[in-house]
Amino acid sequence: MTPMDKPNRLLLLSELRVRDTAYNVSLSRSLLTWKRRASSPVYHPFRPMSYVERCQQHRWRCAAVTFTCPDGGLCQSWVGAIAEQLAAITSRPRRLLIYINPYGGKRQGGRVYEQKVAPLFAQAAISTHVIVTEHANHARDHLRTDAELKKYDGVVCVGGDGMFSEIVHGLIWRTQMDSSLDPNSPDETLTSCSLRIGIIPAGSTDCICFATVGTNDPVTSALHIIVGDSQPMDVCSIHHNNTFLRYSVSLLGYGFYGDVLTDSERKRWMGPVRYDFSGLKMFLTHHYYEGTVSYLPARGVVGTPRDAARCRSGCVVCQHNGPKPSERAEKYETDDCGNDGDWRTIRGKFLAINAASMSCACPRSPKGLSPAAHLADGTTDLILVRKCSRFDFLRHLLRHTNKEDQFDLNFVEVHRVVRFRFMPRHCQSDSDLELDLLENGKRQIFGQICRDHPACGCAPAYSSWNCDGEILTHTAIDVRVHCRLIKLFARGIEEPQVFEDLTNPCAI
Numbered sequence: 320m321t322p323m324d325k326p327n328r329l330l331l332l333s334e335l336r337v338r339d340t341a342y343n344v345s346l347s348r349s350l351l352t353w354k355r356r357a358s359s360p361v362y363h364p365f366r367p368m369s370y371v372e373r374c375q376q377h378r379w380r381c382a383a384v385t386f387t388c389p390d391g392g393l394c395q396s397w398v399g400a401i402a403e404q405l406a407a408i409t410s411r412p413r414r415l416l417i418y419i420n421p422y423g424g425k426r427q428g429g430r431v432y433e434q435k436v437a438p439l440f441a442q443a444a445i446s447t448h449v450i451v452t453e454h455a456n457h458a459r460d461h462l463r464t465d466a467e468l469k470k471y472d473g474v475v476c477v478g479g480d481g482m483f484s485e486i487v488h489g490l491i492w493r494t495q496m497d498s499s500l501d502p503n504s505p506d507e508t509l510t511s512c513s514l515r516i517g518i519i520p521a522g523s524t525d526c527i528c529f530a531t532v533g534t535n536d537p538v539t540s541a542l543h544i545i546v547g548d549s550q551p552m553d554v555c556s557i558h559h560n561n562t563f564l565r566y567s568v569s570l571l572g573y574g575f576y577g578d579v580l581t582d583s584e585r586k587r588w589m590g591p592v593r594y595d596f597s598g599l600k601m602f603l604t605h606h607y608y609e610g611t612v613s614y615l616p617a618r619g620v621v622g623t624p625r626d627a628a629r630c631r632s633g634c635v636v637c638q639h640n641g642p643k644p645s646e647r648a649e650k651y652e653t654d655d656c657g658n659d660g661d662w663r664t665i666r667g668k669f670l671a672i673n674a675a676s677m678s679c680a681c682p683r684s685p686k687g688l689s690p691a692a693h694l695a696d697g698t699t700d701l702i703l704v705r706k707c708s709r710f711d712f713l714r715h716l717l718r719h720t721n722k723e724d725q726f727d728l729n730f731v732e733v734h735r736v737v738r739f740r741f742m743p744r745h746c747q748s749d750s751d752l753e754l755d756l757l758e759n760g761k762r763q764i765f766g767q768i769c770r771d772h773p774a775c776g777c778a779p780a781y782s783s784w785n786c787d788g789e790i791l792t793h794t795a796i797d798v799r800v801h802c803r804l805i806k807l808f809a810r811g812i813e814e815p816q817v818f819e820d821l822t823n824p825c826a827i
């Protein structure tokens with residue numbers, strides 16, 4: 320049951336026992352609850368029943384309970400009513416296509432699946448088709464062309480964020496092909512994928528799982544799949560000159576985060592510590608990059624990147640801002656015409672340009688890059704960190720780990736947008752550069768020549784984009800948010816009060 324569901328109509332209520340203790344047990348359409356009460360005599364046993372138990376820190380566990388009942392007829396009513404309600408739930412998957420990356424993280428994907436997940440799927444009577452990937456992009460390419468998607472209710476990846484990205488790319492591409500849409504056109508309104516995606520975390524980075532479930536635990540993820548949860552998610556498409564480059568669901572980062580990724584990729588041999596090493600190195604290097612950012616601000620939405628509201632299970636901001644099906648085409652048409660007047664342009668020198676389509680919270684940075692960003696509101700938070708001193712940049716970075724607002728600094732700005740473009744200065748047309756010369760004087764153009772000349776050893780002219788942990792091949796990009804393009808077997812992070820009251824168990 321999701322927290323937004325209205326209290327359901329009561330279908331059955333009676334006193335049953337669990338061992339020697341009497342409980343008031345109630346069944347509604349999707350919820351079975353049992354509450355302790357005074358004891359009473361002689362009971363007929365039911366078969367043990369499995370249910371989901373909420374544990375600490377958003378973890379779920381499978382538990383079993385056996386009720387006993389004094390009256391054979393009542394016992395049959397209960398068994399019949401529960402079976403009927405279970406059969407009526409159509410959101411639970413029956414058939415899943417599963418891809419396992421045997422080399423993700425600590426290379427435990429196969430073992431994690433066999434030992435922790437497969438027994439739960441079997442218990443829930445879910446049939447599975449398992450493919451152990453043989454090379455990078457195996458899952459993506461299989462989904463694009465060969466997979467018989469009609470046979471399944473969902474696709475599951477066992478691996479890290481890279482594996483999830485493969486599934487996203489394969490599924491979105493296939494859906495657009497099946498709808499005769501051109502993924503190379505940045506103005507195309509894409510068709511949402513009908514199959515939900517499950518993530519069994521088994522990588523070294525499992526940020527998407529953490530951001531949508533609240534924990535990186537294979538059993539919890541498997542249970543969210545089994546109960547048939549659904550969490551819509553926005554996806555950004557990234558194009559360069561009308562050529563599709565990639566999709567992004569979490570962070571697009573140019574400058575600091577692009578450089579950290581590029582440097583850390585060269586140091587894979589160091590293991591996970593490479594991110595700290597490269598982070599420190601790029602902080603000390605302190606490169607800035609010149610370019611032009613233009614963006615379309617999100618209109619008619621509730622929420623701003625600086626509110627205290629967090630995107631949680633049943634998020635009202637996502638519900639309000641997500642398009643109603645009838646409005647979807649209309650909304651994008653308006654955005655596409657672009658109303659050029661609405662585009663805003665900022666030229667400058669930036670230490671970092673980040674677009675966060677979700678908070679990007681992870682165990683290392685619990686607040687994330689944009690704490691109030693939403694999973695499914697059709698926007699991304701564009702964060703511009705202008706050139707500043709190392710000390711100021713450090714202040715900004717440190718604020719990601721404490722209670723202070725990382726955007727409350729005069730060299731940082733944040734905008735909630737539906738589309739943006741970036742053009743690095745070295746790609747700007749001659750007329751643009753001439754304009755800069757007129758504006759800023761000759762020193763500027765000599766600076767540019769110097770930067771283009773590697774022998775100088777001075778700061779490079781351009782960085783790379785870090786797109787959800789992959790390096791993009793182009794720096795000039797056009798990014799557009801597609802509201803709720805995919806769905807996950809998740810429900811968003813639950814508020815603590817939902818799972819901290821463990822006194823009344825319930826079957827979800």
Ligand SMILES: Nc1ncnc2c1ncn2[C@@H]1O[C@H](COP(=O)(O)OP(=O)(O)OP(=O)(O)O)[C@@H](O)[C@H]1O
Nearest residue numbers: 423424452453454455478479480481482522523524
């Ligand atoms: N059989 C395979 N052999 C080699 N690479 C694979 C295979 N299957 C998938 N991959 C690739 O491995 C990459 C990393 O996988 P994954 O995301 O599962 O693990 P990870 O440890 O979190 O990754 P990262 O090293 O990026 O942190 C993915 O980008 C995926 O394309």
